[in-house]
Amino acid sequence: MTPLQETLLAHAPVAALLTLALFAGLFAFYNRATRRRPFALRTIAAYERLRTLATEGVETGQTVHVSLGAGAWEQSTPDLVAGLTALDYVSQVAAGAEQAACATTGSPVALLLAMNLLQANDARLGRPGGVARHELCLYGPEPLAYAGGAAAEGRRAVRAAHLLLGRFGDEGLWLAEALQPGRAPVLGGTGEPAAVALMQLTTEHAVIGEDLFAAGAYLHRSQHLGSLAAQDAMRLLLAIALVAGAILASLGIGG
Amino acid sequence: MRRVVPMAVTLVCGLVVLLGYFYGGELLGNWPNLLIEAAAFLAAVALIMGVAHLASVHGRRVLKGEAEGGYSAVLVIALVVTFGIGVLLPGSATLAWIFDHLYTPLQATMTALLAFFIVSGAYRAFRLGRAESVVLLVTSLFLLLAQLAVSQRLSPLLPALREWTLAVPVTASVRGILLGTALGTLAASLRILVGVDRPHAQE
Numbered sequence: 001m002t003p004l005q006e007t008l009l010a011h012a013p014v015a016a017l018l019t020l021a022l023f024a025g026l027f028a029f030y031n032r033a034t035r036r037r038p039f040a041l042r043t044i045a046a047y048e049r050l051r052t053l054a055t056e057g058v059e060t061g062q063t064v065h066v067s068l069g070a071g072a073w074e075q076s077t078p079d080l081v082a083g084l085t086a087l088d089y090v091s092q093v094a095a096g097a098e099q100a101a102c103a104t105t106g107s108p109v110a111l112l113l114a115m116n117l118l119q120a121n122d123a124r125l126g127r128p129g130g131v132a133r134h135e136l137c138l139y140g141p142e143p144l145a146y147a148g149g150a151a152a153e154g155r156r157a158v159r160a161a162h163l164l165l166g167r168f169g170d171e172g173l174w175l176a177e178a179l180q181p182g183r184a185p186v187l188g189g190t191g192e193p194a195a196v197a198l199m200q201l202t203t204e205h206a207v208i209g210e211d212l213f214a215a216g217a218y219l220h221r222s223q224h225l226g227s228l229a230a231q232d233a234m235r236l237l238l239a240i241a242l243v244a245g246a247i248l249a250s251l252g253i254g255g
Numbered sequence: 256m257r258r259v260v261p262m263a264v265t266l267v268c269g270l271v272v273l274l275g276y277f278y279g280g281e282l283l284g285n286w287p288n289l290l291i292e293a294a295a296f297l298a299a300v301a302l303i304m305g306v307a308h309l310a311s312v313h314g315r316r317v318l319k320g321e322a323e324g325g326y327s328a329v330l331v332i333a334l335v336v337t338f339g340i341g342v343l344l345p346g347s348a349t350l351a352w353i354f355d356h357l358y359t360p361l362q363a364t365m366t367a368l369l370a371f372f373i374v375s376g377a378y379r380a381f382r383l384g385r386a387e388s389v390v391l392l393v394t395s396l397f398l399l400l401a402q403l404a405v406s407q408r409l410s411p412l413l414p415a416l417r418e419w420t421l422a423v424p425v426t427a428s429v430r431g432i433l434l435g436t437a438l439g440t441l442a443a444s445l446r447i448l449v450g451v452d453r454p455h456a457q458e
Contacts, residue, residue, distance in 0.1 A: 013277035013278065016277060017277060020273075020441070023441055023442075023445065024445060024449075027442070027445050027449075031451065078436075078439065078440040078443045078444065081443050081447070081452070081454045082443070084454040085452075085454055088454070108298070108301040108302040108304065108305030108306075109297075109298050109301045111301070111304075111305045111308060112301050112304065112305070113454070117454070136308075136312075137309070137312055138305040138306075138308055138309045139309075142362070144362055144365040144366065145362070147365070148365060152323070152326060156323065170366075170369055173369060173372055173373065173376065174365065174368065174369055174372055176376070177372035177375060177376055178372075180379075191436040191439070191440070193428075193429045193432040193433060193436075196432065197391070198373070198376070200387065200391070201373070201376045201377055201380050201388065201391060202372070202376035202379075202380070208432060208435075209431070209432040209433075209435030209436050209439065210435035210436060210438055210439035210442075211435075211439075212436070212439060213436075213439030213440065213442055213443045214439070216452065221452070223451055223452070224446065224451070224452065226451070227442040227443075227445060227446050227451070228442070230442060230445075231438050231439060231441075231442045234438055234441075235434075235435070235438055238434060238438070
C-alpha cells in the first residue's frame with residue numbers, strides 16, 4: 001500500500017463525513033433552486049407505464065398490486081421507502097374512484113408503515129372504513145415464502161398491474177413469473193444488482209439503480225426534485241474523481 | 256407540533272447513529288447502540304402486530320367462506336400449530352420435524368422452480384425482441400459455453416474472452432449500479448433526515 005493510500009484510509013471517516021456534508025450542501029442548494037424553477041426529467045419507462053396503468057385501473061375498477069419485498073428492515077430501508085412512495089401514489093390515484101389499495105410485504109415494519117400511510121391518506125380525503133378496507137397483507141419474512149403469499153394475493157382479483165418495488169433477491173423473479181398468467185403487466189425495481197438483471201428479464205419495465213429512489217420525483221412528489229438534482233451533481237463529481245484517479249494511477253502518481 | 260416532534264426525533268436519532276458509525280464510542284458513548292437496539296425491539300413488536308394482522312385477515316376470509324378460503328385456513332392452522340409448539344415445546348424434536356420435513360422441502364421446491372422461471376422469462380423476453388433481452392441471452396449463452404471444459408478446444412480465445420467479459424463489462428455494470436444505488440440511498444436518507452420526505456405519512 002502506498003503512503004497516499006494509507007493516509008486516505010486513515011482519514012476515511014473524515015472523507016465520508018465531508019462527502020456527506022457536500023451532498024447535504026448540494027441538496028439544500030438544489031432544493032431551493034428547483035422550488036423556484038423545476039427542471040424537466042428524462043423519461044423512465046417504468047414510472048410512465050405505472051402512471052398510465054394506475055389511471056386505467058381507475059377507469060376499469062381494477063387496482064394496482066404493490067409488492068414491497070421481503071427484506072429485513074435494517075437492510076432494506078431505502079428500497080422500502082421507494083416502494084412506500086409508489087404505494088402512496090397508487091393509493092391516491094385509486095382513492096379518486098373510492099378504490100381500496102392492494103399491497104403485500106414480508107416485513108412487519110413495512111406493514112405498519114403502509115398501514116400508517118393508507119390511514120393518513122384516508123383521513124386527508126375523509127374516507128371512512130379504516131385500514132381494513134384495503135387489501136394489505138404480510139407474508140414472510142422468508143423471501144420465497146413471501147413470494148408464494150404475494151403471488152396468491154396478487155391473483156385474488158383481476159389487477160391493473162403488479163408493481164414489485166422494494167428489496168428483492170431471487171424471489172423477485174419467482175414472484176414476477178408466478179404473476180404472469182394473470183395477464184396484468186408486471187413492473188419492477190430493486191437496488192440489488194443481481195436481482196435487477198432477473199427483473200429486467202421477466203418484467204415489462206424494470207427500474208435500475210438510482211432510478212429506484214427517483215420514484216417520488218417522477219410520480220407525485222415534486223419536492224424530491226432537489227435531491228434528484230443533488231444526486232446528479234454528486235454523480236458527476238464522482239465520475240470526474242474516478243477518471244482523475246484512473247489517470248493519476250496510469251501516470252504512476254500515488255498508485 | 257405533530258409534524259415537528261417526529262421530525263426532530265428522526266433528525267437527532269439519525270445523526271447520533273450516523274456519527275456513531277464513524278466515531279463509535281469515542282464521541283457518543285453507548286447511545287448509537289442503544290438506539291439501534293431500541294429500533295430492533297420496535298421491529299420485534301411490529302412482528303407480533305404483523306402476525307396478528309395476518310391471522311385476522313385470513314381468519315376473516317375463512318369465516319366469509321371466500322373461494323380461496325381453504326388456503327387461508329391452511330395458513331391459519333399452520334400458524335397456530337407452529338406458534339403453539341414453538342411456545343410450549345421450544346427446541347423440541349416436533350418443532351425440528353416441522354422445519355426438516357415441511358418447511359425445508361417446500362422451500363427447496365420453490366427454489367427449484369427458479370431455474371424454470373429463468374428459462375420461461377428469458378424465452379418470453381427474447382420473443383418480445385427487446386435489444387437488452389437479446390444482449391442478455393447472447394451473453395448468458397456465451398458464458399455458459401465458455402465455462403465448458405471443451406471450450407478450450409473450440410477456441411483458446413474463449414476462456415480469455417469469458418474472463419474479460421466478467422472482469423470488465425459485468426464488473427463495470429455492477430459497480431455502476433452500486434454507485435448509483437449508494438447515491439440514491441444517500442439522497443433518500445437525507446430527504447428523511449431533513450424532513451423533506453415522510454414516506455410513511457405524507458402530508
